[in-house]
Amino acid sequence: MPATRNVCRALPHISTTVNRMSELLERDGVRGHLHRPTGDAVAGLVLTHGAGSDCDTKLLRAVAEGFADRGVAVLRFDLPFRQRRASGPPHPSKAAEDREGVSAAVAVMRELVSVPVWAGGHSYGGRQASMLAAEHAGLVDALLLLSYPLHPPAKPEKLRTEHLPGLRTPAVVVHGSKDPFATPDEMRSALELIPAPTTLVELEGARHDLAPEKFPVVERAVTAMLDLL
Template sequence: MSVVADVVRPNGAVRGVVVLAHGAGGNRDAAILRAYADALCARGLVVARIDMPYRQQRPKGPPSPSKAAADRDGIREACAQFRGESDGPLIVGGHSYGGRQASMLVAEDPGVADGLLLSSYPLHPPGKPERMRTEHLPDITVPTVIVHGSRDPFATTTELAGAIALFTAPVRVVEVTAPHDLKPDKTGVSGLAAKAVDTLFFDRKALQ
């Protein structure tokens, strides 16, 4: 399946690339992805917001667990397509389901990307903390930024802290007072996330 993406590019020098996938009920036009794209592009990053394969196949509805591997393949293909946009790092991730699939992809194949940006990672289904989605986290060996809403039913702050301890690479957490969708128009979360990405991957103190 081909890559379907909206891409924003900075006017000046390009320092890296970010590939972002949407949540289970959304698409590449999701407000949170657009907010991230604007903030990251302002810091010199090319940002591609992609539709995963299941969304290309139908405009509405949730993903099928049986086709999650195909969604990861779609993210992999997008990373390969946009890798050549910059000699800098390529960061992959996304919101909720998109971020989870990106994290599983990087755990399976660390060479796909140089880092992760996980937005509202769905640590477990709402109300079912016994069903933790953490098996692959110890296999993630690239630096990771996690953006978390303190009122997210998919993960409490305490639960997230426990999951972060499983990573084997640096993790930077951005937490805002918000539910799962992070309310980017009210919380300024996209700017905070972009700053965290800048700090973790570029360490440009002038931009702090």
């Protein structure tokens, strides 16, 4: 299996509302913020949130702006469970609907760009994106998984790895060394299950939120993803 590494065109006009650095977008059941790069896009990224937040977190805003600065069109969006209610975690029985939400966002991005399209998210959002990619090979060209929730805190026996052997999409995984959802060694072992090329970006001292104001999560994530082009 592949080893884990450590380490276009202008967008057409769509109906949106401008809000400083991004544009509010509501289309085909997708609700979020579109970040347009200056000039032609080299890739498109759909990016979503974790179980306890929405698409307007500090991390997602920072990542979206960082990618847009490097020529990537970014759509950060709310999953269906968050569109239904403003707070509270997703229900496990509705996870398939959240994956459908990721798929819908990918479809919107495919309409906006004719370059590679990536999908990803923070924690729960990244997990759902990776499960979708395992179910539908070729749906996206690469994955960006921020703080993948390998297991619940203090429950390392409850691994969330069932779909990883079926994942044939290249992935960049950004992980903090103090993340309670996985130790660095646990994460490295899990990524060995993936037959596609993977890049593990380790942030020494970072926790699950990745704290973009303290750690170079944006710079390192952008560099690792652009290396896939």
